[in-house]
Structure formats: C-alpha cells, structure tokens
Amino acid sequence: MWAYLLRRLLQMIPVILLSSFLVFLLLHLVPGDPAETVAGPDATPEVIQAIREKMGLDLPLPVQYGIWLRNIARADLGESYLSRIPVVDLVGHAFPATIQLALAALALALAISLPLGVLAAVRQGSKLDLLVQGFTALGLGVPNFWLGILLILIFALALGILPPGGRIDPLQQPLLGLKTLLLPAVTLGIHISAVFTRFVRVAMLEVLHEDYVRTARAKGLQERVVVIRHGLRSALVPVVTVVGLQFGRLLGGAVVVESVFAWPGVGRLIIQAVEQRDYTVVQAALLWLVVVFLLINLLTDIAYAFLDPRIRLTQGRG
Amino acid sequence: MGKDEGPFSLTRRALLLAGAGAAAAPLLARGAPATAQPAPAPSAAGRPPKRGGSFSMARTAGGRDLSGVNLTRANFAFIRSLYNSLIHLDKDLNPQPELATAWRFSPDGLSLTLTLRPGVRFHSGRELTAEDVRFSWEFAKDPSPLSPNMNRLFRQIREVNAPDKGTVELKFDKPCANVFDILDTLCLFDRTAVGKLNSSDAGSGPFMVTGFTPGVEIRMRRFDGYWEPGKPYLDEYIVKTIPDDAALMLNLETRALDAVWAPALHEVARMKGAAGLVADPGAGAQGMFHLMASVTKGPLASKKVRQAINHAINRERCVRTALAGTIESTCLMWPRGSWAYFGELEGRYPYDLGKAKALLAEAGYPGGFETSILLSRKDNPPQFPLAQIIQGDLAQIGVRARLEDLEAALYISRMQRGEFELCVHNYGRVNRDPGTTLAGAAPLYPKSEKGPIGFDSADFLRWRDEAVTTLDREKRKPLYRKIQEYFLEESFSMPIAGNQSFWLYRDYTRGMWYSRESSPFMGDVWLDR
Numbered sequence: 001m002w003a004y005l006l007r008r009l010l011q012m013i014p015v016i017l018l019s020s021f022l023v024f025l026l027l028h029l030v031p032g033d034p035a036e037t038v039a040g041p042d043a044t045p046e047v048i049q050a051i052r053e054k055m056g057l058d059l060p061l062p063v064q065y066g067i068w069l070r071n072i073a074r075a076d077l078g079e080s081y082l083s084r085i086p087v088v089d090l091v092g093h094a095f096p097a098t099i100q101l102a103l104a105a106l107a108l109a110l111a112i113s114l115p116l117g118v119l120a121a122v123r124q125g126s127k128l129d130l131l132v133q134g135f136t137a138l139g140l141g142v143p144n145f146w147l148g149i150l151l152i153l154i155f156a157l158a159l160g161i162l163p164p165g166g167r168i169d170p171l172q173q174p175l176l177g178l179k180t181l182l183l184p185a186v187t188l189g190i191h192i193s194a195v196f197t198r199f200v201r202v203a204m205l206e207v208l209h210e211d212y213v214r215t216a217r218a219k220g221l222q223e224r225v226v227v228i229r230h231g232l233r234s235a236l237v238p239v240v241t242v243v244g245l246q247f248g249r250l251l252g253g254a255v256v257v258e259s260v261f262a263w264p265g266v267g268r269l270i271i272q273a274v275e276q277r278d279y280t281v282v283q284a285a286l287l288w289l290v291v292v293f294l295l296i297n298l299l300t301d302i303a304y305a306f307l308d309p310r311i312r313l314t315q316g317r318g
Numbered sequence: 319m320g321k322d323e324g325p326f327s328l329t330r331r332a333l334l335l336a337g338a339g340a341a342a343a344p345l346l347a348r349g350a351p352a353t354a355q356p357a358p359a360p361s362a363a364g365r366p367p368k369r370g371g372s373f374s375m376a377r378t379a380g381g382r383d384l385s386g387v388n389l390t391r392a393n394f395a396f397i398r399s400l401y402n403s404l405i406h407l408d409k410d411l412n413p414q415p416e417l418a419t420a421w422r423f424s425p426d427g428l429s430l431t432l433t434l435r436p437g438v439r440f441h442s443g444r445e446l447t448a449e450d451v452r453f454s455w456e457f458a459k460d461p462s463p464l465s466p467n468m469n470r471l472f473r474q475i476r477e478v479n480a481p482d483k484g485t486v487e488l489k490f491d492k493p494c495a496n497v498f499d500i501l502d503t504l505c506l507f508d509r510t511a512v513g514k515l516n517s518s519d520a521g522s523g524p525f526m527v528t529g530f531t532p533g534v535e536i537r538m539r540r541f542d543g544y545w546e547p548g549k550p551y552l553d554e555y556i557v558k559t560i561p562d563d564a565a566l567m568l569n570l571e572t573r574a575l576d577a578v579w580a581p582a583l584h585e586v587a588r589m590k591g592a593a594g595l596v597a598d599p600g601a602g603a604q605g606m607f608h609l610m611a612s613v614t615k616g617p618l619a620s621k622k623v624r625q626a627i628n629h630a631i632n633r634e635r636c637v638r639t640a641l642a643g644t645i646e647s648t649c650l651m652w653p654r655g656s657w658a659y660f661g662e663l664e665g666r667y668p669y670d671l672g673k674a675k676a677l678l679a680e681a682g683y684p685g686g687f688e689t690s691i692l693l694s695r696k697d698n699p700p701q702f703p704l705a706q707i708i709q710g711d712l713a714q715i716g717v718r719a720r721l722e723d724l725e726a727a728l729y730i731s732r733m734q735r736g737e738f739e740l741c742v743h744n745y746g747r748v749n750r751d752p753g754t755t756l757a758g759a760a761p762l763y764p765k766s767e768k769g770p771i772g773f774d775s776a777d778f779l780r781w782r783d784e785a786v787t788t789l790d791r792e793k794r795k796p797l798y799r800k801i802q803e804y805f806l807e808e809s810f811s812m813p814i815a816g817n818q819s820f821w822l823y824r825d826y827t828r829g830m831w832y833s834r835e836s837s838p839f840m841g842d843v844w845l846d847r
Contacts, residue, residue, distance in 0.1 A: 031727075031728055031731065032725075032727035032728050032731055033727070033731055034727075036727070036730050036731045036734060037726070037727045037730060037731075038463050038466050039461070039466045039467065040390065040466055040467045040730070041697075041729075041730045041733060041734065041743070041760075041761070042467055042468075042745070042746065042758055042759055042760045042761070043461075043466065043467060043734070043760055044470065044760050044763070044767070044768060045734075045768045046461075047461040047466065047467075047469055047470075048734070050460075050461040050462075051461050051462065051463060051466055054461075054462050054463065055463060080382070080532070081463060082382040082383065082463060082532075083382040083383045083532045084383065084463065084464070084515070085517065085532060090532065093531055093534075145562070148565075149564055149565070149568070152565065152568045152572075153568065156568065156572045156574070157568060157571055157572050160572065163572075163574055164565065164568050164569045164572045164574050165560060165565055165568075165569055165574070166558065166569075166574070259561040259562045259565070260562045260564075260565045261565065262376075262534075262558065262559065262560040262561070262562075262565065262569075264531060264533075264534040264535075268533070268561065269533070272380065272533050275696065275725060275726060275727060276382070276726075276727065277727050
C-alpha cells in the first residue's frame with residue numbers, strides 16, 4: 001500500500017510539470033495584454049509600455065516561464081500583477097471558502113441522494129420512484145443562478161431569516177458562518193444531489209439483481225441489511241467515482257453561485273484573474289487545482305479498495 | 319441630492335476678497351484666502367450629527383489595491399475615505415481648502431505656492447509634510463500598476479519643491495489652467511507606507527484599513543487622529559464586491575447593505591421613489607458615452623458617411639431604453655453643467671434618416687455598406703443595449719453593422735490599437751475642466767499622439783494646447799467652442815449621453831457628498847436612526 005502511494009505521488013510530478021507548461025502557454029496565447037488591462041482604456045502607448053516593463057512582461061516567454069518555475073521551486077507563487085499581493089495569500093484566502101462550500105454542498109447532496117437513490121431503486125416503478133425521478137430532472141434542469149436568486153428572495157427578502165450573501169468564517173462566528181453558508185450550499189447541493197441520486201439509483205438497480213443479493217435474501221436476512229450492507233456497499237464504487245469528480249469540480253470553484261452569493265471562493269478569483277489577465281494568479285491557482293485534483297483521484301482509488309476487497313491497489317493482482 | 323458645499327466652503331469675506339483680486343489678475347482670483355475655515359457638517363433639520371454606527375456599501379467591480387491614484391471605478395468607492403488631497407473642487411469647479419489652506423500663483427502663472435494645513439497626521443501617525451506631497455506627485459506621474467492612469471495629467475506639473483515642511487511649490491513649463499483638477503485628483507501618500515498598498519493604505523483620510531481582500535471586501539475603521547475635529551462620525555465603513563447585479567440589489571433590499579454604488583440603470587429607475595431609499599446621481603455625469611468612428615477604415619474615412627451615421631442615431635431612444643431615462647441625450651462633448659457646454663450647438667445632429675441617407679448617397683454609398691461595432695458589455699454594461707439600438711438605427715439607412723461584444727481585456731486592447739471600425743466607448747472626466755477631459759481621454763488624442771481614431775489636425779492641437787495654458791476662462795471658452803465645432807463637423811466622435819453612476823442609499827443616511835468621481839467624503843456621513 002505504501003509503495004503504491006509513493007509511486008502515485010512520484011507519478012504526479014511529471015503531470016504537474018506538464019500542466020504548468022500547458023497552463024503557462026495557453027494563458028499567454030489568449031489574446032489580451034495584462035499591461036493594457038492594468039493601464040485601462042485611457043492610457044497612452046507609452047504608459048502601457050512602461051507598465052509592461054515594470055510587470056516583467058517585456059521579457060521573452062521562455063524567460064518568463066523559467067522565472068516562474070524557479071520561483072515555484074522556491075515555494076514562491078509570485079505576486080498578483082494587479083494588486084501586488086502574494087498569490088499564496090490570495091489563493092490561501094479563497095481556498096478555505098471554496099473547500100467549505102464544496103464540503104457543505106457535497107454533504108447535503110449525499111444526505112439527499114443516498115436515501116432517495118436507494119429508495120427509488122428498491123421501489124422501482126412506484127410513485128416514490130417517479131417522484132424521485134421528477135426531482136432529479138428538476139434538479140438538473142434548473143439553472144444555479146436562478147435557484148440562488150429565488151432562495152435569496154424567499155429566505156432573505158421575504159422571510160428575513162438568512163443573509164443574502166457574503167461569507168462569515170464559521171471558525172470565528174459559528175452560527176452566523178453557518179447561516180451564510182446555507183443558501184449557497186443548498187443552491188449547489190440540489191443540483192449535485194440530482195446527479196448523485198441518478199447514479200445511486202442506477203447502481204443500486206444493477207446490484208439488487210445480482211446473485212449474491214438474491215442469496216442474501218434467501219438466507220433470511222432482513223431487507224434493510226440486504227440493501228445496505230450487501231447492495232449499497234457494492235453500488236458505492238461507481239458513486240465514489242462520481243463524488244470524486246464532482247468534488248474536484250467544486251474545488252475549481254462554483255463561479256455562478258459565488259457571484260450570486262458574493263462568496264469569495266477560488267472560482268471567482270480565477271475568473272476575475274482571467275478577465276484581468278492576471279497571469280500569475282491564474283497560473284498558480286490552476287496549478288494548485290491540478291495538484292488537488294490528482295490528490296482527489298488518489299483518494300478515490302484508495303476508497304475503491306476499501307469498499308470492494310476484490311480491488312487491489314498493487315499491480316498484477318485482483 | 320449630493321452635498322456640493324461640503325464643510326470647506328469659503329467665507330463671504332473671503333469670496334469678496336477673491337473677487338477683488340479677480341478684477342486685477344485672473345491668477346490671484348483662484349488663490350485661497352488665508353482665513354478659510356471648514357464649516358460644520360450639515361445636520362438634518364437642525365439636529366447635530368449622531369456619532370457611531372457601521373455603514374456598508376457594495377458595488378459590482380472589485381478593487382484590486384488600495385492605491386489612491388489608481389483611478390478606476392472600483393477604487394472610487396473608498397478613495398476619499400482613505401486619502402485627502404490638497405484641495406477639492408465644488409460643483410462649480412472652484413477649489414476649496416483641504417490639506418492646503420492657502421495658495422498663491424506667481425504673477426507669470428508658472429508657479430503655485432500652497433500652504434499646508436499644520437498638524438495633519440497619516441494613519442501611521444507620521445506628520446504630513448511637504449516632502450510627502452512631492453513624493454505623492456512623483457508616485458502619481460510615473461506609470462506603474464498602482465498608478466496606471468492620468469499620468470499625463472500629473473506630468474503637467476514640471477516640478478514640485480518643498481522649501482519647508484509646510485510649504486509646497488509647484489512649477490510649470492506653461493501656465494496650467496486645470497491645475498486644480500490635478501490637485502483635486504492627487505491623493506497624498508505617506509511615503510513610508512506606500513510599499514504596503516497591497517494590504518494597507520498610506521493615507522490621512524477619516525478612515526483607515528483594517529482588512530482588505532482584493533475583489534471581495536475592504537473594512538475600514540474611523541481614524542481617531544483625523545485632522546478635522548469631531549470627524550468622522552461613523553465607526554466603520556465597509557466596501558464589498560457583489561459581482562451579480564441582481565444579488566447586489568437584493569442585498570440592499572434586504573437591508574444587508576446601507577448603500578450600493580453604480581447599480582444597473584434599470585435598477586435605479588426601479589428603485590427611484592422606493593420607500594426608505596434615496597437615488598442620488600452623485601457628481602452627475604462623469605463620463606460620456608460616444609460612438610467612435612475610425613477615420614482610416616473604408617467608408618468611414620468619408621466625413622459625409624460619419625455625419626450620416628451621426629444623423630441616424632436615435633439618441634432619445636438610446637437614453638430611454640439603454641440608460642433607463644436617467645440622463646439627457648446630447649451630441650456635444652461635454653454635458654450640460656460644464657462651462658464648455660455650448661447649448662446652441664445641441665441641435666446640430668437631429669435624428670433624421672432622410673438626411674442621413676442623402677449624405678450617404680453624396681458620399682457614394684447609396685446602398686449602404688457593411689461594418690462592425692466594437693463594444694464590451696463586461697467593461698460597461700450599457701454599451702450593449704446602446705450598440706444594439708445603434709445597429710438597428712444604422713440598418714434603416716442601409717448600414718449593416720455586426721456587433722463585436724468582447725470581454726474587457728480584448729476590448730481595451732483592440733480599442734487602444736485602433737482595431738475597430740465603429741466602437742462604443744465612454745470617456746471620462748467630463749465634469750471637470752475641459753482641459754482635463756482632453757488630457758485624460760487617450761481615445762480622443764490625434765494620430766500624431768497615437769490616438770486610435772486616426773484623426774489629425776494641427777488646428778485641434780493648437781486650440782487644445784492653447785486652451786489648457788490660458789488661465790482666463792473667457793479666453794478659453796472660444797477655443798473649446800472651436801474644438802467642439804471641429805468634432806461636430808468631423809463626426810469621428812459622436813456623443814450620445816452622459817454616463818453617471820448613481821448611489822442608492824437608505825434614507826437614514828445623512829451628509830453624503832462627493833468628489834468629481836462620485837467618491838463619497840465619508841468623514842461627513844452619519845446615520846440618522
């Protein structure tokens with residue numbers, strides 16, 4: 001197991017290097033000049049050139065890439081072109097907000113999707129199953145921004161029981177922090193729960209028709225034990241894959257929800273940086289996401305082995 | 319509804335003295351008398367201001383730094399709360415004392431000596447001296463990410479000297495008619511704190527930064543060492559960024575905010591008259607929406623074609639639909655209220671499709687032609703409906719225009735390089751001295767100064783430069799009239815309407831008044847609740 005982990009971690013290095021190169025190259029190929037953006041629409045060409053030089057953007061691209069890589073090796077992600085704030089501070093501030101929202105949305109989604117998906121599968125064809133399928137269709141079809149605004153209208157404007165946006169750190173003010181988290185988490189969570197519910201339902205339907213499940217019933221086990229211990233555990237393998245992918249997506253930031261709720265997450269940070277051509281922020285944030293995604297993949301693979309003993313992590317077995 | 323007088327109005331005696339000086343020498347008329355004193359803050363119905371409270375506002379554009387000379391829309395929300403200038407301008411563009419209490423021009427107009435207010439401290443605790451003024455000017459005039467705009471304006475001052483800690487001497491190569499615009503715009507920095515402008519401010523204003531997350535929030539608390547006794551009244555001022563327009567308004571309506579700045583104009587129209595809210599146009603039109611035409615591209619090289627387009631624009635509909643009826647239309651460079659507004663020229667380009675078609679035919683395009691309109695709704699949302707209306711208007715005379723709606727960075731890049739045929743744009747500072755407008759709007763520079771439109775005129779350059787180096791306003795006016803007539807005749811810049819940013823705030827807010835950029839002087843604001 002440890003050898004497997006070490007091998008996977010070492011394999012990440014070339015992936016990260018290649019990603020850094022691709023991120024750098026693609027960003028610089030996108031039309032638009034950070035110096036022009038910083039200088040603004042009323043700037044003269046001389047001012048733009050002066051700013052370009054001060055930002056180091058007049059250096060050849062390979063030199064700029066080399067400087068950036070060298071700094072990363074020194075654990076220095078550089079400064080934002082625009083604000084001169086260290087990128088690590090900007091990402092460090094945004095990432096906890098994104099993690100918090102992602103975990104809350106995932107937890108909510110799983111809390112909804114697992115029971116609904118299992119029940120819908122167990123009672124396939126019933127009214128409950130139809131209701132669940134209707135819920136998933138609605139959850140997938142309703143746009144995030146519309147749902148977010150609707151929730152603000154109801155809970156913040158009409159009822160006045162929840163704040164309309166912003167983020168309070170729950171570590172500093174737990175109750176207020178949870179209140180600010182609720183609406184954006186629900187907005188995101190409903191959509192994700194629709195996705196998860198469908199997967200759980202389909203996976204359970206497959207598993208419930210397996211021979212070992214029939215055997216478990218034949219042995220006289222309670223239906224609840226059959227469904228959960230024998231059925232759900234096997235059905236979770238593909239679901240874990242989807243959860244991992246979704247978690248990775250959420251860590252990239254939910255831009256629309258972050259905009260509607262003024263949630264200071266990574267998504268907003270990256271979008272603003274792209275719009276303003278703040279290369280250092282975008283490069284560092286994307287590279288950070290690559291690393292996080294690779295780690296999530298690794299955790300997902302480990303989870304497989306935990307859920308299904310037939311899956312071995314080492315090569316040449318199972 | 320904005321407070322134009324502020325706390326720094328000249329006394330009556332001072333005005334009479336200034337008037338006497340004005341008869342003898344135009345220069346001296348703009349010198350501050352020695353006895354100028356700040357007036358007490360206005361109260362509501364005779365009640366004295368209440369102290370305390372927190373005031374939170376939001377806008378959609380997020381500030382990226384705390385620089386007082388990064389003159390972008392996002393930073394205007396807090397600039398005058400963190401920083402002071404030597405003077406500030408009233409609604410008639412007359413200078414009022416702020417950190418300078420008196421000033422005097424030399425007889426030849428080539429130098430201006432200002433006396434600093436004693437005892438002013440920065441947020442760091444350091445006393446402000448003339449060296450800080452000199453440093454601030456050096457910082458502002460050199461382009462950098464923290465000082466990226468209006469450098470040309472600050473370079474109109476050749477030199478700043480500090481003969482003693484309480485005296486500042488400005489030197490010019492030529493008389494500088496818009497010097498008070500420069501001084502009103504120049505925020506003063508603590509030269510020892512400017513290295514921390516990414517996390518803290520370097521100002522002397524009524525508030526100081528306690529927390530800053532770029533693009534998210536700026537938290538400020540009262541500066542207890544502020545030079546104006548008894549101020550600020552508020553304990554805290556918070557500036558937030560809410561990127562979504564609908565969410566911005568919901569935050570105001572749910573009372574999570576006390577104010578929003580620059581909401582979408584249709585929201586202003588919706589909320590005008592709403593109970594408990596005040597819609598305040600701030601400093602009025604700060605910019606001008608116009609349609610630029612490249613004079614080097616195809617049919618647009620013909621003046622008659624451009625004049626035809628000018629006649630085809632339905633400005634009333636633009637204002638009614640795209641700008642929610644919040645402002646008047648105009649075909650002139652400066653808005654009503656500016657002393658460079660020549661109202662008798664207003665009817666030069668009435669909406670007249672017959673005339674437009676006739677001009678196109680005279681120019682050799684009776685069937686019209688294909689063209690494109692560059693815009694960016696991300697950079698300035700009203701550009702999109704304006705461009706759509708113009709597109710429809712032009713279609714009626716056979717000009718088939720394709721819209722190119724780009725993200726802000728691309729739009730700025732192409733616009734600055736002149737890579738457009740027609741372009742919806744907004745130039746700023748139209749509520750300042752007309753010399754400042756022309757100095758600050760690079761798109762209105764001629765080709766010889768690398769302006770994007772591509773026009774060139776020795777006459778224009780002569781009028782412009784003579785107007786900004788002539789101190790007598792009555793002698794300047796005819797020069798700006800000539801510039802206005804030239805622009806009307808050539809029609810490469812076709813103004814449509816002013817661009818103003820509204821403040822929507824709760825009606826318990828008192829004392830709101832603004833700089834020329836609608837940056838509020840929060841030191842005078844108090845909450846009557």
